[in-house]
Amino acid sequence: MRVTLLGTGDTTGTPTVGCDCDTCRAARERDIERTRFSVHVENERTGESLLVDFSPDFRYQFLRDGVSLPDAAVVTHIHFDHLDGLGNVFRIFDDIEVYAADETDPETGKSVAETVRDDYHYLDPVTVRPTTPLEPIRCCGFDVTLVPVDHPPLVCYGLAIEDPETGAKLSLSGDTSYDVPRVSRDVLADADLLLADGIVPANLCEHHPLGGRHEDADGVPQTFGTKHMTREGALALADDLNAAQTRLVHVAHYYPADEAFEEPLAIDGEEYVL
Template structure:
């Protein structure tokens, strides 16, 4: 399967609108960007699956010269992963959309129900609820949703496998370092892990909640309570024994001299698994 990173940034992206910080300026100098998160997967059948619908959907698909996806999956209902779904209006006639069926105590409805309610005008989108840990097939791929830790809402990581090539793509989802053990087992041994890492651990001093899930050296692996630190994301890759780990959901608060390290993804990267 071919994996294209459509969007590798956080909720504001890099460069951030109206920002002249060193990191945003460095991104402009390098000619790279990190738009809001989304991943495009093409299986050996030629069918395509969109993982999360970035608000930058239109721009991303035009940039990569992609046709509308054959199917999509939504990991959780934060706007930077969901609101691009409205862009499929009049672009497709029949698109299955997969999302978890577990009821979120915070909202009283599942991710699948929230998507259907918010996008009830999209008659071409057929929401297909899925249970975590139960593998389903779409677009010639095998997909498994797993719960992660992104309070206060439910959120899911996922494993995508191509039965023809044996390629394994794992996404941590938006999460703290406290991913449940059963979920870690599913995500282990991937050829490529896309791990949520928003800022370096040193930035935890600026968060009202500080940092959590410190390692043996006292380095926080969670920034606040919703996202991993850069250090946490890297350690997750080691723990899950991923062949390659790329950090995503990166913010512009990473110091410019660190922000474009080799394992930190930028938009448009492609992988064959």
């Protein structure tokens, strides 16, 4: 299993357009970037590849990193920074299967699968495969399981991707607060590599209108506002899941410049062989 981090940034990416903060300046000076979130997972046994989320930066990411076009994809939720790149399949793909959860979202009245199908009905290459969370499917030679996480107000899902032949396992927290259900944690546990949403350091919760949530025993917030984990929350989740290696993704440019590119924060283009 070869994992390429195509996009490791949050909804605005780093550098952020029009921003001259110390972190964005440092990223430009060092030629480092975090485009909007997407992960490419290649099955070297079968020659197939799976894409997790369609970043709006799809075209640029694939040209930059030179990875193969995916044979199938998974959409974790319907926020634009995870979905709107799907339009890039036009005139590029003959066909692609897109897996998405089949649970109805009370907020929208549709499942993620239904939203993808309806919003991109004009894309003939796309076949949407409604998928039941917590029930593994076989895709690109991998066993893929969607797991519910906590990203209000919309439903959102993490993922476990396992190679049944080699035992290699990749887990993704999805966009989530620290309040990941126990049943989902059990599926995500014991990964060789965990990609965990760690949008900002916990001390920045004081600047969020809603502050922080899910404080640990020392009072450190593990959730920034309601939707994303802090760095500290992501690392606590990694410990709970017994991840062999962890990279923090969905990273915002609000990290101070002297912390923004330190371990274990990921940057675009990182590659892992599991």
